[in-house]
Amino acid sequence: MLKAKTKNEFKDYLLAQGLKSTSQRELILEEFLRAGSHLSTEELYLRLRKKQPRIGYATVHRTLKLFSECGIAERRHFGDGQARYEACARDEHHDHLICVDCGKIVEFEDPRIEKLQDEVACSNGFAIERHRLELYGHCQDCRSK
Amino acid sequence: MLKAKTKNEFKDYLLAQGLKSTSQRELILEEFLRAGSHLSTEELYLRLRKKQPRIGYATVHRTLKLFSECGIAERRHFGDGQARYEACARDEHHDHLICVDCGKIVEFEDPRIEKLQDEVACSNGFAIERHRLELYGHCQDCRSK
DNA sequence: GCTCCGTTGAAAATGAATTTCAATTTAATC
């Protein structure tokens, strides 16, 4: 199962860095994987509080940072002022469609676009490391309301 | 001249909104147009202070907000934690190449990419309003160092 | 000039992200 694999990955990372495995870290990873993507620190914190009211915001924040350091999560900004974290499968990449009305986020990937990006970068003398593509608009549901 | 046109545009906008034309607003627009794009509030504020030491940060901030309301400037985030404003020619659009080493920002546009974006959005039921495409990498200069 | 009302600038407030620090917990070692 994917989640179990990710959990092991995380433990390995902690071990390798001389960091410790704690009940909070396990709980946060568990909930992060369960909750689905694009959560803000605040949102994850509130969800966690329901299960473990004594957990601290700082711990959630630090643990999410750990996740992104070890490649389990990626930090993103979609323009509402909060950072959001999404679980990332290794070696995969996708971009986002964001509904400006309801906030829905849809993931997509398109190799043709990626190819053109490389082309453009190359002709400007750049070697691309990463990119960000976000399409903002109105989703089907919101348009038919 | 383009700058003069933009200045008139701004005055018209102020008039239309029942807002006032002030020496600060003129000065800020002047310097904004002179300074070239992708400035943060802080950077523009510091430049302005050299010419008019009594100008306030809040005024610069509010005026930049005005610019983006009336279509003279666009607000962007490139991931360094500060908003940046760029002068925008009407009906034009471009994307950005950002060097992760030296911070250089290069603008580009590619209709082929735009077309594919529309395609993707459409097939997901979205009507695009705007998009953001940023390519992060290493520029020629930084790679040859 | 007078008056109304928008603007300014300094300071305070906000909001998210991050850091501090004393108390606690982990995990390696005895």
Added chain:
DNA sequence: GATTAAATTGAAATTCATTTTCAACGGAGC
């Protein structure tokens, strides 16, 4: 299981950019 060194936790404080407040000021119509 006890000891110990080092990492972690959570509450509170801090930081940093952004935004708002408010009293003094200034623009524009009368």
